[in-house]
Amino acid sequence: MDPKSLYQSLGLDADALKDGDLAVRSPVDGREIARIRTDSSDQVDAKIAAARQAFLEWRRIPPPKRGELIRLFGEELRAHKDQLGELVTLENAKILEEGKGEVQEMIDVCDFALGLSRQLYGLTIASERPGHRMMETWHPLGVVGVITAFNFPVAVWSWNFALAIVCGNTVVWKPSEKTPITALACAKLFEKAAASFGEAPEDLLQIVVGAQDVGEKLVEDRRVALLSATGSCRMGREVSPRVAARLGRTLLELGGNNGMIVAPSADLDMAVRAIVFAAVGTAGQRCTTLRRLIVHEDVYDPLLARLKKAYENVPVGNPLEAGKLVGPLIDATAFENMQAALQRASAEGGKVFGGQRVLQSEYPDAYYAKPAIVEMPEQTDTVREETFAPILYAMKYRAFDQAIAVHNDVPQGLASSAFTNDVREAETFMSAEGSDCGLVNVNIGPSGAEIGGAFGGEKDTGGGRESGSDAWKSYMRRATNTINYSTELPLAQGIRFGEDS
Ligand code: NAD
Numbered sequence: 001m002d003p004k005s006l007y008q009s010l011g012l013d014a015d016a017l018k019d020g021d022l023a024v025r026s027p028v029d030g031r032e033i034a035r036i037r038t039d040s041s042d043q044v045d046a047k048i049a050a051a052r053q054a055f056l057e058w059r060r061i062p063p064p065k066r067g068e069l070i071r072l073f074g075e076e077l078r079a080h081k082d083q084l085g086e087l088v089t090l091e092n093a094k095i096l097e098e099g100k101g102e103v104q105e106m107i108d109v110c111d112f113a114l115g116l117s118r119q120l121y122g123l124t125i126a127s128e129r130p131g132h133r134m135m136e137t138w139h140p141l142g143v144v145g146v147i148t149a150f151n152f153p154v155a156v157w158s159w160n161f162a163l164a165i166v167c168g169n170t171v172v173w174k175p176s177e178k179t180p181i182t183a184l185a186c187a188k189l190f191e192k193a194a195a196s197f198g199e200a201p202e203d204l205l206q207i208v209v210g211a212q213d214v215g216e217k218l219v220e221d222r223r224v225a226l227l228s229a230t231g232s233c234r235m236g237r238e239v240s241p242r243v244a245a246r247l248g249r250t251l252l253e254l255g256g257n258n259g260m261i262v263a264p265s266a267d268l269d270m271a272v273r274a275i276v277f278a279a280v281g282t283a284g285q286r287c288t289t290l291r292r293l294i295v296h297e298d299v300y301d302p303l304l305a306r307l308k309k310a311y312e313n314v315p316v317g318n319p320l321e322a323g324k325l326v327g328p329l330i331d332a333t334a335f336e337n338m339q340a341a342l343q344r345a346s347a348e349g350g351k352v353f354g355g356q357r358v359l360q361s362e363y364p365d366a367y368y369a370k371p372a373i374v375e376m377p378e379q380t381d382t383v384r385e386e387t388f389a390p391i392l393y394a395m396k397y398r399a400f401d402q403a404i405a406v407h408n409d410v411p412q413g414l415a416s417s418a419f420t421n422d423v424r425e426a427e428t429f430m431s432a433e434g435s436d437c438g439l440v441n442v443n444i445g446p447s448g449a450e451i452g453g454a455f456g457g458e459k460d461t462g463g464g465r466e467s468g469s470d471a472w473k474s475y476m477r478r479a480t481n482t483i484n485y486s487t488e489l490p491l492a493q494g495i496r497f498g499e500d501s
Contacts (some may be wrong), residue, residue: 030365067117133488140168252462256414285392
């Protein structure tokens with residue numbers, strides 16, 4: 001579909017997307033596909049104020065009713081899955097299958113949040129005092145600021161949004177300045193859901209468009225009770241102390257440097273498939289992309305030979321075309337970073353296979369590259385960095401505990417996996433002495449998480465958890481209630497205050 005028809009099919013006013021100060025380019029071919037107005041400081045301020053006002057009403061709506069609004073939003077997403085998926089591909093250049101997969105993830109999290117809206121349970125706690133009862137209640141927090149990265153332009157926002165809304169909050173969303181159109185489309189679909197719901201206050205969702213300076217407004221504003229920020233470790237290092245300085249809450253989802261251990265007992269057929277999807281899928285631009293392969297020396301040569309063959313045949317090309325598995329990088333800077341990392345790795349003793357630019361004459365303004373494998377003599381500083389591109393560093397190991405040590409010897413701690421049919425190795429990898437990541441998988445790659453689990457990572461990845469399990473607790477405040485239904489006033493710890501002992 002041409003961009004204009006696509007915008008219209010999602011309820012966007014195509015003419016309004018022509019005269020802003022922010023030029024949006026499609027990484028598919030580098031052409032300008034929209035111009036969008038960025039928000040001034042005053043406009044951001046007004047949107048936060050509106051969201052705060054809406055919160056005062058929304059928090060009174062019972063959670064299962066709030067869930068109904070998210071159910072309706074999920075229905076809009078179902079009805080527009082193909083169009084929104086295509087817009088994700090146009091704006092971000094992941095292949096169409098993955099663009100639609102991202103929308104499916106949004107639908108899944110809406111379903112999850114709907115169920116959750118009837119399960120925001122608190123504990124009851126045995127009181128040490130007679131005639132007393134204790135319990136926990138969970139309450140909405142307020143305005144949740146959501147800053148998102150370009151590589152999952154809509155799914156990561158929806159994890160935050162669906163949960164935040166059923167938990168009784170309102171949301172101010174700053175999408176990546178590289179992918180604002182998909183955010184405006186989501187807002188339109190939500191507007192439709194809110195209209196059929198009928199009882200939602202206006203301003204439950206606000207979009208603020210712009211770059212780092214607009215994000216910083218959310219960081220600094222005390223009315224933003226929780227700031228959920230997804231992006232690079234650099235961004236997290238800037239955001240986290242500034243929110244902490246105002247004693248606000250953060251939920252950080254930052255960079256990963258994900259590894260896989262391949263043991264001698266591994267099913268190599270499965271391992272090859274998992275590695276290729278995890279390392280080259282989304283052109284290496286997932287936070288969970290496989291970047292480090294730690295292979296037992298007995299299976300290293302056959303595995304690497306098979307991987308190189310698969311890499312030679314992987315179809316790189318226009319992500320809107322069927323049959324392509326790897327689209328372009330997001331922009332020229334991403335390509336330059338990839339080349340610089342390959343040069344550094346080579347200077348550190350790495351043997352580079354692939355990585356060169358392709359399709360340059362067909363798409364002079366887009367950055368398609370062959371995915372690269374770099375055989376490294378050891379884990380060097382370059383390997384320890386996350387380069388957001390399809391580079392897979394391969395290293396050998398001899399003993400499993402040594403493989404775990406290498407695996408954990410990076411600053412980031414997001415996703416990890418081990419391919420092994422040895423139950424001792426599998427259990428060790430998942431134990432306290434094993435992988436130090438937030439996502440620890442066996443016989444499956446590190447990428448492509450389901451929404452039912454809590455998603456996030458440790459160390460420089462920021463420690464946040466989103467999406468499934470009990471991640472909803474980040475979006476609420478907990479009150480501990482103690483109720484005295486007796487006629488006495490006993491104090492805790494048996495303290496007697498001003499009474500004869
Ligand atoms: P980025 O850090 O450049 O930008 C992310 C977002 O933060 C953008 O919206 C940007 O405008 C904003 N931003 C940047 N600096 C800011 C500041 N100082 N204050 C406020 N806002 C600021 O990241 P990117 O290039 O868009 O995305 C790629 C990175 O995101 C990778 O490191 C990837 O691993 C990470 N990521 C992590 C997860 C996760 O769940 N852990 C998910 C997706 C992406």
